[in-house]
Structure formats: structure tokens, C-alpha cells
Amino acid sequence: MDVKDIIKKENFVYGKSKVLTDNPMHYCPGCTHGVVHKVLAEVIEELDIQDKTIGVSPVGCAVLAYNYLDIDWHEAAHGRAPALASAINRLYPDKFVFTYQGDGDLASIGAAEIMHACNRGEKQLTIFINNAIYGMTGGQMAPTTLEGMKTATSPYGRNVALHGYPLQITELIAQLPGTCYVTRQSAHTPGAVRKLKQAMLKAVKNTLERKGTSFIEVVATCNSGWKQSPVDSNKWMVENMFPKYPLGDMKDI
Amino acid sequence: MAKSRGAIEVDVEKCKGCALCKEACPTKVIDLAKEVNGKGYNYAYMANPEACIGCTSCALVCPDSVIAVYKVTL
Numbered sequence: 001m002d003v004k005d006i007i008k009k010e011n012f013v014y015g016k017s018k019v020l021t022d023n024p025m026h027y028c029p030g031c032t033h034g035v036v037h038k039v040l041a042e043v044i045e046e047l048d049i050q051d052k053t054i055g056v057s058p059v060g061c062a063v064l065a066y067n068y069l070d071i072d073w074h075e076a077a078h079g080r081a082p083a084l085a086s087a088i089n090r091l092y093p094d095k096f097v098f099t100y101q102g103d104g105d106l107a108s109i110g111a112a113e114i115m116h117a118c119n120r121g122e123k124q125l126t127i128f129i130n131n132a133i134y135g136m137t138g139g140q141m142a143p144t145t146l147e148g149m150k151t152a153t154s155p156y157g158r159n160v161a162l163h164g165y166p167l168q169i170t171e172l173i174a175q176l177p178g179t180c181y182v183t184r185q186s187a188h189t190p191g192a193v194r195k196l197k198q199a200m201l202k203a204v205k206n207t208l209e210r211k212g213t214s215f216i217e218v219v220a221t222c223n224s225g226w227k228q229s230p231v232d233s234n235k236w237m238v239e240n241m242f243p244k245y246p247l248g249d250m251k252d253i
Numbered sequence: 254m255a256k257s258r259g260a261i262e263v264d265v266e267k268c269k270g271c272a273l274c275k276e277a278c279p280t281k282v283i284d285l286a287k288e289v290n291g292k293g294y295n296y297a298y299m300a301n302p303e304a305c306i307g308c309t310s311c312a313l314v315c316p317d318s319v320i321a322v323y324k325v326t327l
Binding site: 001008012014020024030032033034035188194229230 | 259262270273277307308310313318319321325
């Protein structure tokens with residue numbers, strides 16, 4: 001059978017979601033952001049909530065996420081996305097509100113906002129991309145940087161006596177009574193992407209049912225910041241990130 | 254189990270040649286082209302189209318959603 005006979009409309013099984021726009025993404029080759037955008041777009045398409053979804057984008061690489069998902073967006077000041085999303089979900093209780101933040105945005109400058117939003121049990125979803133580095137600004141050390149990991153601002157590796165320990169913020173958030181679903185996922189293999197989609201589906205449904213705050217951490221790569229190829233970054237992530245940031249559900253009620 | 258044949262269609266101009274699809278492919282169908290696209294990236298293509306089973310693994314891990322998968326059951 002020839003390839004031309006297979007590539008026909010009736011044989012189509014999987015492709016780009018309609019919620020994604022046609023703009024080429026500005027992310028580096030192999031960046032996990034693209035996979036998470038795609039999974040989110042597929043969930044929004046499946047649940048048919050494109051016209052009632054409001055996203056709050058962070059400061060970081062995903063600041064331009066409004067170019068890629070065809071939904072309503074709001075841009076927040078650095079780290080303040082959960083506070084902004086709180087206001088939006090209270091004003092529009094019938095909408096689905098989510099924030100999309102990186103580790104520099106959420107775990108550092110925005111640590112207070114995410115803690116209090118989760119503690120209040122705001123009816124919103126937070127997608128947290130953890131790549132242990134400040135990606136957009138050139139690979140500086142973040143609160144989540146691993147012990148001994150070399151970055152632009154820790155050229156001899158993170159020294160815990162000087163810089164403190166890597167912050168496992170998802171574990172802290174799971175302790176808060178306002179959260180209903182807290183999980184840590186990844187997107188480096190087809191299986192991990194399928195699991196991420198299931199988690200995303202559950203979190204979005206929880207938010208639509210106004211059960212409480214849902215929180216999904218995605219352990220991600222930053223191949224430009226880590227100075228590795230996309231394939232090597234995935235291997236490095238499995239070997240070094242997963243022992244410190246183990247995958248799985250931390251809370252599901 | 255019924256046999257299946259698949260094929261992928263790559264949006265060449267949007268592909269960034271990250272090779273994650275090549276790594277994810279269980280039947281080693283995909284490789285990066287020697288030629289480059291308009292952005293200067295070696296784009297992904299089907300180097301071994303007979304082996305494709307249409308499992309969608311490549312499209313699932315593609316960060317730029319440039320892969321469309323087609324499948325027929327024989």
C-alpha cells in the first residue's frame with residue numbers, strides 16, 4: 001500500500017487540535033511548553049469549553065501563550081496570576097479559569113500568591129511548569145534548581161549552605177485544605193503525555209464543578225538553559241529531576 | 254491482532270527538528286532530513302514508511318503539533 005493511499009481524510013486519526021492557532025510557536029525546539037499547550041487545547045476541545053475558558057499567562061517563556069491557544073487570555077504581573085485568576089473566577093463563576101506558570105514565576109516571586117489562592121480554595125486550575133531554571137532570562141538559578149546543578153548564576157553548582165534547598169512547592173500545596181487535586185506529571189514520552197491528558201481532564205472537570213483549586217505540576221525540560229539536545233534533556237530529566245520530583249497524584253478528593 | 258498501516262504528514266515549515274518524534278517512534282520510521290526548511294532546521298520525515306503502524310506516538314510528543322497521523326486497518 002502506498003503512502004498516498006493512506007494519507008486521506010477518512011484515515012485521519014490524530015493531528016493538531018482546533019483550539020491551537022496556526023502561529024508557529026516561539027519556543028525552542030523540543031520545549032515541553034508546546035506539548036502542554038497541545039494537551040490543554042485537546043482537553044478544551046473535548047469538553048467543548050473554548051468560549052468559556054479564560055487563561056492567565058505568566059511572566060516567563062509562556063508570556064506569549066495567547067498567540068497559540070484560541071481562547072480568552074489575561075496577562076498578569078510577575079507571579080500574580082493566581083491573584084488575578086481569583087478575581088476572574090469570582091466575577092465569572094460560570095467560566096473555566098486557569099493560570100499557566102513556570103517555576104521562576106510561581107515558586108519564587110509568586111510563592112505568596114499561589115499559597116493563598118490555594119488556601120482560599122479558589123475555583124481555578126494552576127498548571128505549573130517546573131524545569132528547575134529561569135528559562136526566558138538565560139538559565140539562572142530558580143528556587144527549584146537541584147542541589148549541585150550548574151546554572152548561569154551558580155556556575156559551581158547550587159550550594160545548599162549558600163542558596164538553600166530545592167523547593168518542592170507541590171508537596172507544600174498538597175497540604176493546603178483548599179486544594180482538591182494536586183498531581184505531578186511529565187510529558188517526555190507518549191505514555192507520559194497520555195497520563196498528563198487524563199490528569200488535565202480531571203482537573204478541568206473539578207474546576208468546572210467548582211470543587212476547589214486543582215494544581216498540576218509538569219516536570220519539564222529547558223534544553224537551551226541546560227545546554228543539551230532535546231533528547232538528552234529528557235534523559236537528564238529522568239535521571240536527575242524525577243528522584244527529587246517524583247511523579248504521581250499527591251491529593252485527589 | 255489485525256495488522257495496520259500508518260503514515261504521517263509533517264508540516265515541514267513549522268518543524269524545528271528537535272528529534273523527539275524520532276526517539277518516540279517504536280518502529281524507527283522517522284529520521285531527520287539532510288535538507289533544511291525555511292528556518293534552517295533539519296525537518297522530520299518518514300525514512301522508512303513501510304514500518305509505520307499509525308500508533309500516534311510521534312504526534313503525541315511533538316511540541317509544535319506539526320505531525321498528522323493517518324491509519325488504515327488491513
